[in-house]
Amino acid sequence: MKTIVIVAHPTVNSSGTQQFLKEALQSAQEVKWHPLSWALMQDAGTIVQERRMLHSYTRIIFQFPLYWHQAPALLHFWLEKVLQTTDREWLAGKELGLVVSLGRPLSVYRQGGSVGVSLSELLSPFSAIAHQLQLKLLPFFEITQFYYLSAVQKQCLLIKYLQYLELEQPATFAQKEEWFVKRFRKMLQEQGDTEVTLPQKELVKLFQERAEELAELKAELALMKEEDED
Amino acid sequence: MKTIVIVAHPTVNSSGTQQFLKEALQSAQEVKWHPLSWALMQDAGTIVQERRMLHSYTRIIFQFPLYWHQAPALLHFWLEKVLQTTDREWLAGKELGLVVSLGRPLSVYRQGGSVGVSLSELLSPFSAIAHQLQLKLLPFFEITQFYYLSAVQKQCLLIKYLQYLELEQPATFAQKEEWFVKRFRKMLQEQGDTEVTLPQKELVKLFQERAEELAELKAELALMKEEDED
Numbered sequence: 001m002k003t004i005v006i007v008a009h010p011t012v013n014s015s016g017t018q019q020f021l022k023e024a025l026q027s028a029q030e031v032k033w034h035p036l037s038w039a040l041m042q043d044a045g046t047i048v049q050e051r052r053m054l055h056s057y058t059r060i061i062f063q064f065p066l067y068w069h070q071a072p073a074l075l076h077f078w079l080e081k082v083l084q085t086t087d088r089e090w091l092a093g094k095e096l097g098l099v100v101s102l103g104r105p106l107s108v109y110r111q112g113g114s115v116g117v118s119l120s121e122l123l124s125p126f127s128a129i130a131h132q133l134q135l136k137l138l139p140f141f142e143i144t145q146f147y148y149l150s151a152v153q154k155q156c157l158l159i160k161y162l163q164y165l166e167l168e169q170p171a172t173f174a175q176k177e178e179w180f181v182k183r184f185r186k187m188l189q190e191q192g193d194t195e196v197t198l199p200q201k202e203l204v205k206l207f208q209e210r211a212e213e214l215a216e217l218k219a220e221l222a223l224m225k226e227e228d229e230d
Numbered sequence: 231m232k233t234i235v236i237v238a239h240p241t242v243n244s245s246g247t248q249q250f251l252k253e254a255l256q257s258a259q260e261v262k263w264h265p266l267s268w269a270l271m272q273d274a275g276t277i278v279q280e281r282r283m284l285h286s287y288t289r290i291i292f293q294f295p296l297y298w299h300q301a302p303a304l305l306h307f308w309l310e311k312v313l314q315t316t317d318r319e320w321l322a323g324k325e326l327g328l329v330v331s332l333g334r335p336l337s338v339y340r341q342g343g344s345v346g347v348s349l350s351e352l353l354s355p356f357s358a359i360a361h362q363l364q365l366k367l368l369p370f371f372e373i374t375q376f377y378y379l380s381a382v383q384k385q386c387l388l389i390k391y392l393q394y395l396e397l398e399q400p401a402t403f404a405q406k407e408e409w410f411v412k413r414f415r416k417m418l419q420e421q422g423d424t425e426v427t428l429p430q431k432e433l434v435k436l437f438q439e440r441a442e443e444l445a446e447l448k449a450e451l452a453l454m455k456e457e458d459e460d
Contacts, residue, residue, distance in 0.1 A: 010310075068309045069358040076303035080240075083298070116361045121354040124347045128299040131346045 003028075003059040003165045005099070007035040008075035017101045017146040021063070024158045027183075031165050032057070036074050041081060050082045055090065060135070061165065062126070063099040069115065069122050085132070092134035097164065098126055101143040138169045177211050233258075233289040233395045235329070237265040238305035247331045247376040251293070254388045257413075261395050262287070266304050271311060280312045285320065290365070291395065292356070293329040299345065299352050315362070322364035327394065328356055331373040368399045407441050 005025070012018045012035045025033050034053075040046050054060065064071045100123070108114040109122070120127075123140055130137035141164045143157065159180075167175055184204050235255070242248045242265045255263050264283075270276050284290065294301045330353070338344040339352070350357075353370055360367035371394045373387065389410075397405055414434050 067306070068313070069355040069362075070300065070306060073303045073306035073310055076297070076300060076306050079298045080303055114362075115358050117354045117358045121351050122358065124351040124354065125299040128345050128347045128352065132299075132344075 001030060001059055001166075001168075002057045003031045003061060004053070004057040005031060005033050005061045005063050005165065006075075006078070007033065008062065008064040008072050008078065009035070010038075010072060010074055012037075015065075017065070017143060018063075020146070020154065020158075021099070021143075021161060024161055025165075028162055028166060036078055038074065038077075041074070041077055047081055050078070054082075057094070059095040059097060059138075059165070061097040061099055063101075065101045065103075066122070069117070079129075083133075088133045094135055095138055095169070096126065096130045096133075096135040097138040097169070098123060098140040099143065099161070099164070100140055101146060103145065105144050106142060138164075174211070174215070177207075177214075181208055181211065231260060231289055231396075231398075232287045233261045233291060234283070234287040235261060235263050235291045235293050235395065236305075236308070237263065238292065238294040238302050238308065239265070240268070240302060240304055242267075245295075247295070247373060248293075250376070250384065250388075251329070251373075251391060254391055255395075258392055258396060266308050268304065268307075271304070271307055277311055280308070284312075287324070289325040289327060289368075289395070291327040291329055293331075295331045295333075296352070299347070309359075313363075318363045324365050325368055325399070326356065326360045326363075326365040327368035327399075328353060328370040329373065329391070329394070330370055331376060333375065335374050336372060368394075404441070404445070407437075407444075411438055411441065 005021075007018060007022075009015050009018050018035075022033055025031050062071065062075060064075055067073075100119070102119075104115070106119070109117065109119045111118075119140065119142065126140075127137055129135070141161065143161075146154075146157075149157065163171060163176060163179060167179055171179075181204065184207065188200060188204065235251075237248060237252075239245050239248050248265075252263055255261050292301065292305060294305055297303075330349070332339075332349075334345070336349065339347065339349045341348075345352075349370065349372065356370075357367055359365070371391065373391075376384075376387075379387065393401060393406060393409060397409055401409075411434065414437065418430060418434065
């Protein structure tokens with residue numbers, strides 16, 4: 001699966017959140033970072049290029065902050081210029097995901113909250129777009145109050161973000177685990193065998209043993225259920 | 231009450247719907263037609279002017295077609311450039327209305343319909359904006375499939391549109407009736423007494439008599455209720 005992240009942020013280079021996410025993508029092999037800009041959108045040749053580019057990806061992600069509770073004008077402009085209502089023909093079957101960064105906690109997006117409307121409602125136009133173009137809509141991925149996150153919370157965000165982009169959705173626990181082991185192994189390989197500490201090696205080993213144990217337990221449970229049904 | 235209609239349509243001059251609505255406004259005294267354009271929005275001085283202008287109006291209307299189930303990029307750009315989150319201070323108490331033109335019938339905007347999402351959901355960001363700025367949100371006014379309307383249907387649309395812009399909302403039957411008589415009288419006056427036909431004069435007279443009759447009946451009903459309560 002190949003994923004393109006279409007980033008609609010008017011000042012993407014000075015956004016801490018967006019730069020963090022961009023950095024995160026450096027370790028993702030099959031994910032393209034594609035920031036939009038007004039300058040880019042003024043060029044007539046861009047439209048053809050943008051359309052051609054979309055053909056190569058099976059998962060399309062729109063990534064943006066909310067401005068006035070909606071995607072920024074830049075994304076709307078891109079949608080108006082690049083997509084056509086007849087594009088269902090070649091877009092159908094691809095996946096559409098949304099990565100939305102919020103300055104406020106998720107709890108304000110509900111009845112009685114300071115926004116008073118749910119994020120699902122605010123993002124419903126994308127649900128209608130997906131429906132119209134026969135795209136498979138993924139549950140949106142929200143990033144709330146990035147600036148208040150601790151270093152550990154940022155690491156957790158990074159993992160969840162990469163899994164959102166790279167894994168089949170919704171991802172099972174086993175898939176997430178497998179993703180983790182692969183990543184960890186790759187990281188250790190890149191560090192070089194001499195630099196890898198014993199605790200690091202032990203951790204990967206432990207992680208994998210646990211995964212195997214879990215798989216065995218699941219198989220046992222399945223067997224028990226089968227016997228019950230007999 | 232003074233109303234401003236902020237029109238966000240990238241090709242407003244060639245839109246039949248928008249030109250019809252613009253024409254309609256010529257007979258409205260307290261309503262300003264204010265089309266947005268990309269050229270206008272590029273000028274730094276515009277922002278200050280736009281903000282100053284808003285001060286003079288008590289009812290702000292955003293008028294637009296839906297592009298990809300959302301307001302056009304032009305309106306999003308205007309929102310991002312012109313409004314500030316602190317504007318509640320001076321905007322609070324004003325009214326916000328939406329005039330939305332649709333190429334499809336309203337029946338597709340529901341679960342199971344070809345759009346699959348209600349118009350209320352798609353327009354929910356404006357509900358959140360109104361909530362945030364303490365604007366009084368009016369029920370939206372939709373114009374569906376303008377090009378298929380007959381001449382009579384267009385006349386009905388014109389009346390409802392003007393009443394949406396000019397009357398207190400929600401307008402009572404009596405208010406609509408009064409609005410009608412005033413309009414009709416003014417029209418006859420402008421035609422000049424000599425040109426007014428007898429049937430026209432009779433129509434106004436009849437209309438007014440009916441209105442008086444209705445008012446009397448209402449008063450009588452109120453009296454009966456009062457007596458019941460004694």
